Amino acid sequence: MNVSMIGLGAMGAAMVRNLLAKGVTVTVWNRSRAIVDDLVVEGAKPAASADEAFEADIVLSMLAHDQAVKDVLLDSGVLARARKGVVHVNLATISAALAGELAALHAELGLGYVAAPVFGRPPVAQAGGLNVLAAGAPDAVATAMPVLEMLAAKVWPLGEDPVRANALKLAGNFMIVSAIESMGEAVALGEAYGVPAPELLDMLGSTLFAAPIYKIYGGMIAERRYSPPGFAAELGLKDVRLVLDAAEAKGLSMPQADLAEASLEMLLQGEGAKDLDLAALAEIARARVE
Amino acid sequence: MNVSMIGLGAMGAAMVRNLLAKGVTVTVWNRSRAIVDDLVVEGAKPAASADEAFEADIVLSMLAHDQAVKDVLLDSGVLARARKGVVHVNLATISAALAGELAALHAELGLGYVAAPVFGRPPVAQAGGLNVLAAGAPDAVATAMPVLEMLAAKVWPLGEDPVRANALKLAGNFMIVSAIESMGEAVALGEAYGVPAPELLDMLGSTLFAAPIYKIYGGMIAERRYSPPGFAAELGLKDVRLVLDAAEAKGLSMPQADLAEASLEMLLQGEGAKDLDLAALAEIARARVE
Incomplete structure (x- = not known):
């Protein structure tokens, strides 16, 4: 071969x-x-x-x-x-x-x-x-x-139909970004009430959410360890935009994907953002305090 | 005792x-x-x-x-x-x-x-x-x-501090609702490109997202089986509102939770909504087509 x-x-x-x-x-x-x-x-x-x-x-x-x-x-x-x-x-x-x-x-x-x-x-x-x-x-x-x-x-x-494989891949990447956003918001809520992120993410990530995505990205969020990037935030934004393009082409709206795009754009405006993993999206959630 | x-x-x-x-x-x-x-x-x-x-x-x-x-x-x-x-x-x-x-x-x-x-x-x-x-x-x-x-x-x-336990519980319920919304949007995207929901949810739910929440709610979404409710959509909305109240009390905004509240309100306006499980939130995502 x-x-x-x-x-x-x-x-x-x-x-x-x-x-x-x-x-x-x-x-x-x-x-x-x-x-x-x-x-x-x-x-x-x-x-x-x-x-x-x-x-x-x-x-x-x-x-x-x-x-x-x-x-x-x-x-x-x-x-x-x-x-x-x-x-x-x-x-x-x-x-x-x-x-x-x-x-x-x-x-x-x-x-x-x-x-x-x-x-x-x-x-x-x-x-x-x-x-x-x-x-x-x-x-x-x-x-x-x-x-x-x-x-x-x-x-x-x-x-x-080859497009089906690409559509499933985009759907999966969207779900990854969405899981990170949800961990970020949950962590911000927990921290506001005195629950440290490692405690919250360990509890949820080893029970209800005991899946690779929550363990891998949860660990990074808990430790605020975002570089070197494994899945760069920049590529995450690229993928979310592909998701939104694919949805738009079929007349579908995906509000969680819209939210992810906006949050990733905000993250990528920051200094040094090119070196950040997608997991750093959690910092945008943590920063949403008056 | x-x-x-x-x-x-x-x-x-x-x-x-x-x-x-x-x-x-x-x-x-x-x-x-x-x-x-x-x-x-x-x-x-x-x-x-x-x-x-x-x-x-x-x-x-x-x-x-x-x-x-x-x-x-x-x-x-x-x-x-x-x-x-x-x-x-x-x-x-x-x-x-x-x-x-x-x-x-x-x-x-x-x-x-x-x-x-x-x-x-x-x-x-x-x-x-x-x-x-x-x-x-x-x-x-x-x-x-x-x-x-x-x-x-x-x-x-x-x-x-007893409040910490309640805050973590609310954060967890928020993550459950958010996972269901994300499965709903992913399924809607997949279906728009000819990927049936069971195929998409089985692939993601047995690999990257192999966790109880994705398996349990993913199964219900794949089969569009929403009653009798295990976790009623009504109680899910109650919990999301508690999440938003808890966040607001600390000056924190949680956009994914805002989105979940709006989607659950839409779901609960429908007929027979009292008998629906939280998993039915996926139907709101599926309905977001022009």
């Missing part, structure tokens, strides 16, 4: 390391070169261009946002030049609109396309423990499945 | 049954009589009045809201007539303001007072599996502890 990865940020690089550890030959390409060299030392094969990366049977891409996907895969013409039958697996969190465009374009060009956004931070990616949502034409999904299974604790099949 | 229970709604009666099963002699009193007779058949001793219930060493009360507490315990004069040294354990979710008043009044009257609001539905109460928050003077808490431990999977000690 001949696999490539395009996009070697923290998540993409971690996935490559996981595949290398499992004995897969991985060809890698990235716009900036340093991480390519690192991964080559670890056993990856360098591609000289995105076109060369597309010579594989399965091309994974993990690009940071819509613009990166457009720059690297669309405007460059690489998809149009790619060999028919190659299966492209898009692991990134992108807009529902672009997800739809990509699905149509791949079909038109005779390329396989699988939308496979993932839940999990880089260490989880490196351990092959992601939750992977997978949607696309059955034959493309079947081709990609052995690789997806190596990336995942579990692959969640979501049918043939 | 001589224990009484005042207030025999679904929660109070379930706790009495749990104590009876553990061999505790429980004297019971309630404003309406039918449930008293049922529990007497099951082994409880009836009290002819709230005063008689206060002849125990430990008096538990589980009254539905602030007004019931005021009617039964304050305006009746029963506390003023109670024997010095009796320990009163208030298990109800009440306002932070009333919690403060009760603490002061008990101290003035020479009565022990423990604020011990609980998390858990009636079947959990009957099985003795509640999470009990306990705050009050150390000697009163120590006296109550053997009974609290029989009610609880875990007793969470919260120090000497």
Whole structure:
């Protein structure tokens, strides 16, 4: 099996390391070169261009946002030049609109396309423990499945329409942001009545809310430990805006998402906000005192 | 150990049954009589009045809201007539303001007072599996502890100020309402893109959000099964208003709680809303389409 990865940020690089550890030959390409060299030392094969990366049977891409996907895969013409039958697996969190465009374009060009956004931070990616949502034409999904299974604790099949996987991913990221906002407001209330945040978050996070999201972000909020960012607040705002765009396109209003956008915008106006984790949203809630 | 229970709604009666099963002699009193007779058949001793219930060493009360507490315990004069040294354990979710008043009044009257609001539905109460928050003077808490431990999977000690336990309980109920609102909006987004609610809620509820709150309410939202209510929407609105009152008293604003209040008010204007569980809040989110 001949696999490539395009996009070697923290998540993409971690996935490559996981595949290398499992004995897969991985060809890698990235716009900036340093991480390519690192991964080559670890056993990856360098591609000289995105076109060369597309010579594989399965091309994974993990690009940071819509613009990166457009720059690297669309405007460059690489998809149009790619060999028919190659299966492209898009692991990134992108807009529902672009997800739809990509699905149509791949079909038109005779390329396989699988939308496979993932839940999990880089260490989880490196351990092959992601939750992977997978949607696309059955034959493309079947081709990609052995690789997806190596990336995942579990692959969640979501049918043939790639947009469904991206919509579920956006819904999940919205729920994460919303959980952080709710912890922030609950903590602010508790603190106003003399309940320290660690006590409140430990009690709720080990009973009613005993879930990874509340434990991970609750711990950060309790300790007011917001950097270095694991999930940067900036990317959280990007995702909330994608959520609102996706909702608007269907005439749906999402007031908790509107609130999250406003709070994140306020957070990101602060100094040093670029280095803050999404968990820092709790500080906006704490600051809402007369 | 001589224990009484005042207030025999679904929660109070379930706790009495749990104590009876553990061999505790429980004297019971309630404003309406039918449930008293049922529990007497099951082994409880009836009290002819709230005063008689206060002849125990430990008096538990589980009254539905602030007004019931005021009617039964304050305006009746029963506390003023109670024997010095009796320990009163208030298990109800009440306002932070009333919690403060009760603490002061008990101290003035020479009565022990423990604020011990609980998390858990009636079947959990009957099985003795509640999470009990306990705050009050150390000697009163120590006296109550053997009974609290029989009610609880875990007793969470919260120090000497009873108001802290009530504040944490309100914060927790706020987080429950907020989680339901966020599931509702996420489901509405998913459905707009063809992802059925059971699929979305199962994926998120068994991974990132694998916690009792998301499983229990997520299941109800997925199946649109909202009655009979376990946690009635009406009581949820009452609690959100207590949250907002508690916040306002400290000059704190809680925008997610404001949103929850508005959404619950909308829900409760509908026909048959009295019979709806809090989970039905998701239907308000689903209805926010142009």
